[in-house]
Amino acid sequence: MYETPPVEKNGAQVELVDASGALVHTDKFLAARKAAALAGQAYAPVLGFETTGNLHINYPYTPFKGGISPRVALAWSPNYRSGLLGKLVGEGKTVLRGGFGRSFGRINGVNQVLVPLLGPGLLQPVTCGFTLSNGTCGTSNTLNNVFRIGPDGLVAPLQSPSATLPQPFFPGVGGQAVAGDSTVLDPDYKPEKVDTWDFTIQRQISRKLSFEAGYMGKRSRNIFEEINLDAVPYMMTLGGQTFANAYAKVWTALCFPGNGGRCSQFDILGRAAAIAAVPNQPFFEAALGGTGSSFCGATSCTQALLNNTSVINSTGSTNLFGQTRVSDLWAFLNGRSSWALGKTMLSSQATAINTTTSLGYSNYHAAFLTLKMSDWHGLTSISNFTWSKALGTGQIGQYNSSNQWLDIWNPKASYGPQIFDLKYIFTSGWSYRPPFFKGEHGWKGKLLDGWSVSPFLTAQSGFPIGIGYSESACSACQGFGEMGNTASSGSAFESALPISPFTAGHSAHTAVPGSVIAINGVNVSVGTNNSSQLNIFSDPASVLANFRRCVLGIDTSCGSVGNLRGLNRWNLDATIAKEIKFTERVGATFTVQFTNVLNHFQPSDPSSLTLTTSANFGRITSAVYAARQMEIGARIHF
Template identity: 45%
Template sequence: GTNTTYTPGNGYSGTASTGGTPTGVIPTPIESIEEFKVGTSNQTADFNGAAGSQVQMVTKRGTNQYHGALYEFYFGSNVGAANLWKNNHTLLSNLEATPLPSTHRNRFGAGIGGPLTPRFWGGKTYFFFNYEGMRFPNTISFERGTPTALMRLGVVQVLNSSGTYTAYNLHPTPVTYNGTTYQPAMCAGQLCDPRGLGLNPVVQKIWSTMPLPNDPQYTAGTVVDGVNAQGYLSNLALPQSSNFAVVRIDHDFGDKWKFMSSYRYYSFTQLVNSQTDMGGVLPGAKQGQYTSYASRPQKPDYFVAGLTTTVTPTTTNDLHFSYLRNFWQWGTAAGPPQFAGLGGAVEIGGESMNALIPYNVDSQDVRQRFWDGHDYNLNDNVSMLRANHLFQFGGSYQRNYDFHGRNDNGVGIDTSPTYQVFGGTGISNSAYPTPAGLPSNQLTNWTNLYTEVLGITMYPQVMYSRTGNNLTLNPVGTPGFDQSIIPSYNFYFSDTWHIRPTLTLTYGLGYGISMPPYEINGKQVQLVDDAGNPIAIKNFLQTKASMALAGQTYNPTVGFETVRNVEAGQKYPFRPFYAGFSPRASAAWNPSLGSDSLLGKIFGNNSTVIRGGYARIYGRLNGVDLVLVPLLGTGLLQAVQCTGASISGQCLGPAGVNPATAFRIGVDGNNAPLPAVSQTLPQPYFPGVGGNAAAADGSVLDPNLRPNHSDEFNFTIQRAFSNKLTVEAGYIGRKIANEFQVINIDAVPYMYTLGGQSFAQAYAQLYQQVNSGAAITAQPFFEQAMGGASSAYCAKFSSCTAAVASNESANIKTTQVYNLWIDLNKAPGWTLGRTMLASPAINGSNVATQLSSLDYISSLGRANYNAAFLAVTMKDWKGLTARSNFTWGRALGTGSVVQASSSITVPDPYNFKTFGSYGVQPFDIKFVYSLLMLYQPPFYRTQQGFLGHVLGGWSIAPLFTWRSGLPERVNVGLDAQAFGEVYGGSNSANYEEAAGAAPYTGGNSANYNVVSSTTIASAGNPAKNGSGINQFSNPAAVYAEFRRPVLGLDTNSGGAGVIRGFGFWNLDATISKDFRATEKIGATLIIQFTNVLNHFQPQDPAATSSSNLNLDNPATFGVVTNQYTTPNGAQSRSVEFGLRLRF
């Protein structure tokens, strides 16, 4: 225990300060802490409103003698550290090396405590003070994608049906590169670009600022595929600096009154890699050198005062008041246009840090925010000892005032006008010209590359902010803000009853109320129906499903309204939850069975403790949901997005344009079309009605939102074999309900039934026929939905089903159900009217597309966790103390993401039992083992004499960890749409993945020197500068064991992963030497090793990039392209040296 618990970014060379900041509000350097306690399950009744672990820490206090310390810790990448595998620690000779960045970190401080004043008012005053600083001129290896020289000429490469890359020149004239001339690509006998323009001039100019790739192994999603775009690896400076101080004052007013107070201050500044420029476009940047423009300052402080009173010899009262100020800020350069004259930043490749532009402008990384929280807490606890009972009861009141500002809507749109250039819903897949022989699994890649080269602007977008009672429009670029008050109350009672000397029962009841946020100016937005009633997501979708089963359409007009205008004027954006009762019960039995009986020999005489317990613990809703989300609905912030941007300047909606009519940046103007917005907004505001602009992606709170609750069970048996050896085995279980779940409101009603057949059934039949090339048979649903044989849509075909198969072949083969349904909604002959909020105006309707994506933050998820463990503890056996723990666990649920998540929605919002995502959680690790040892040689402990000073005082503390593999997803295309869920410019279903086509034969161990003779995994071939490492010994065989998920055939995607990634092991260690000059003066030398053996741990392919286990990217299937980063932030070996002087 010599490291701090908060080291920002973990500080190791080459590891990530990737936009994160130190965890926790106030850091707790170990020099400032006297003791701490951690509880992970079945906490006592006084702990409410948080279902996770409970950590309690006590600040050091002064005593009657002065004690102090001076210390410094130093890490240098050139002292004892090893290089990364991705740099010059290579496993294969063909890998090009880059030098280890030279960097160092200094952490230093001092602490002192003792008596402050002579005795007065019944006792002395004591003080403790600690200062700690950190300076880290951090430099890391960093990488983003950049287009290859061939792509910069307008030539893209896509896999053909034989598994080789084919080059397609999208220019109308021949292009020559490296002695090879590429003729213009033809699609159905015509130029693939129907306008004959080829490489977009704005795209070409942007790409000219970027350095050429230097890492062909790097891939990132669908944007950087390792062929058309590759990695640019270089150093990035991310300096960090912090200052921390704590002071504690104690005074004893006699034996019965004890006062304490403490104040902590912290200031932390750092640059992170959330926004970097490699092209030298932003001020101060240089081409070919990464420069960070993302700062993350933090300046919290904390004050606490307490009075402990001994009321009677058996009654104690503990009263505390605390104040916490939590301030942090995210600063970036936002998203300015790349060149003067452009109306917005061009984002080639869509919402991604790896967009093919010199500096990223994706909202999720470059958004600007601040948080200024002021939290007041008052709590009082009473302990009473009566006979064999220890009664404890008390309560607390907390008032949080949170001032928050932001320039984004949380799901990909901010106040900087941005023009996204990539394949999206504005153009149906069936509308793209395709070259002969293009495989269906390459259609997504083709459309993305096609739109990027031609500069087709798929989603022009911007977010406006509004203020005042009339919601008056602010100038472009003005951020939004809100000021919320969140009170919470907590009461509890518990009794520890010592029934017998060998039996103790503890029971209690807690009750907590966490009120919804109250925004002092009413700046919260809800979704309402046309009567102004709040819409609950479960009721909405259940009604839609039940009517669809009956062959009827449910698609009410919806609007956005600020909370003070909803119904008779509401105070909160969701209903308060008053049922937070938390019962607790546990028992501990120390049986005395005698030493002669069989049970006595097994359990020992008073050597075993059997414990069991149950608790219901309620969780909490964090500030993201309570403060940030209510601001995000259309109104106070109005995000607009021009889906289907056309040459004519119109926004024609999903599938509204084609490559001949879509707007192209530069060619059709430097200002892409955006929906018109009014100067003020009526309440409620109905998007898409009467000419109103459609609402862009956003988020709202479900009016039935509530905290989750966890029913927790545990049972343990602890056996002491001696005073030095203890073995414990047990079970831990949790059943979690009302879990955080994000649901998108607009999804295809796949249960819609016509002619006795649902759309899902009809689609499944049609998919199988189209995909296999079989004859198309008429499906009752399509025949009725498309108007019958005589309708304009069906008249030229043998059946309406045949017409759908012909017109929508691309969407069917790629299981893009949402795009298919939207296309059918627009087709002549469609008989069902407006079935979705994204549907266009039909038959002269006054209601056009209202929105295409809206995330509901709900409490409809569920989860469970079950684990067995075995722990062995040895205490000071000949100087050796050790603890070994093995856990076998299982975590299942409908999809666990942190409450700060946005745009991550369930695959099937109509299935409230599984959401199409029930399965293993991302943190489901079957087996975990750890061994912590501390060896302090028993000889020369007093350090007497010369040999005592040399040989005494040593400590060696290795830490070995091992675990089985994490869940790993096999991706398909966009990871969305297969079950009809919406896919927008910045929305995706988190847990949609491939289905099994055959029994899985792949393992989860790294295979070296894998050379693929087919397209599958060919990017890993050493001859192509690949790593030669693959998760599978036979990638082609494993690839064939998966297929796309198909609506009507599949109902669930299997959670966070249907296969397992690599197992993991690591060895860290600390060596320390204590030097004792006198009884009161000494020093400790500390050397901390991370990854002592410099063990190479490959990163799971899917963890590096979703394209590395994507059926639409067979060339990278299973290929390992990176090294695993451990939870402490390290990859390769690093060494930190410390010296602590004490007195």
């Protein structure tokens, strides 16, 4: 395989470059940013966007030339006429097969054609992530200085687009407007590589009955993944402590004493006392200049931070620690006058700078058993059972955008069940044609012969699901600082984690009206907004109370696409057919096809499963399959 990306004849494809005009490679950029953070230094260089024509390069990414796709397969049919092996494998009745193959994925045209247009340089999106009441854009804002339509004017504070775009173009620098979400192709982008292997045993039991059992595996590398280069470098180390560790210790001090880490309205229990009891954290002391600095004043920097109403307000509606708003906290720190690290964010240039990479990977393993029956007294069938596991870091297809890893510094944090991971799948198709009237002539043969009934059953275990939560400006976007700027449109997968082992199961429960429970002195309605009283949990309140947010510095993963399982499901379809022969060459087939022939109600997974909308928690409001439908058809053949 030799793959070359499409080329725009005028060189109008946008690349990401540094101040010197050199191409930015995602893996090298992240490595440099991480190394600097571990040394207590900021690495947030000025980045620009330049066309391939101006760079004098032919392609937006390096053509792929390593597409060698070997395939090998072996089959062996042993012959044993007697003894134990004769009974097990028989004489020419068993076949053992094995194979291996390597293939390469097809790069979606969206990435090849659209993504090179999403970086400013050809187009110029203008945005303001943090609007201020004085009509300007800032690096952060508060309830006191945010721009409000009406009192502060009728025109949003946006800079005017540039009349011309220099090459390279550096948004947010030298008076240029700040760009919106900007995405480019990584120069090292390549098609995914898939290694597949299998081993099967096929055994003929009788002339009309056989089975096959086997294993199949798939190892995929170079999978599509979008990376936000402005993700918070949480390993930043000052005072001998990382930002992640400081964050985790403050969260633990504020949240864990109250209801197992839910951190809901902790101020009801004594806001001032809870904050005063938080130990000073070396990172915050060093990063904010220590006692006596312009921000900290006469108190410690940890206390100054926690007593700032933009970090934690008096009602608890703003709590950058309790609401796991890591990116918002990092932006707040960056905006303080005594911030010791200088520029650590790229948001002064764009709300997001994303690169489309091939850094993801996945693995699939499955065992299966297939049973076939051929015309046994008019009955033909094939049934298959599969037991599988699909794990990976890239949970969505490459036609998507703005979905990020939970932790770009540690891909394993996103490694977990894929969206399509189904542990068990069973399918069984049958066709029964009564043989009793075969060969009958006259009206009896025309009336009674030629009928067939063909049911088809599917059953499967549940899809991965997770309990979500809001992080104020966004959801699943900043628990690990994955979106450096929450004004961007990006998100990741974050699921709440159980405080104690989860034992509630995953089946639909009827007559569940919900209940009201007290969490840290506040009455909370759980699952009460549910007219059907159908819920995935028999006691949604106890489940809600047993889950907490995923916390940076404490947890290493947030459950990938979901750490729970949705509802098991099954369905039965069927077809009734009648064949009629008019002459030797002319005939007709009449069919009646049923979907969901038993009119079985199969509840779907919950429509609302978040900590922040507790009244809807766990409720089921729809069905997977439509009600029974019937289609009548006729076909004439000649």
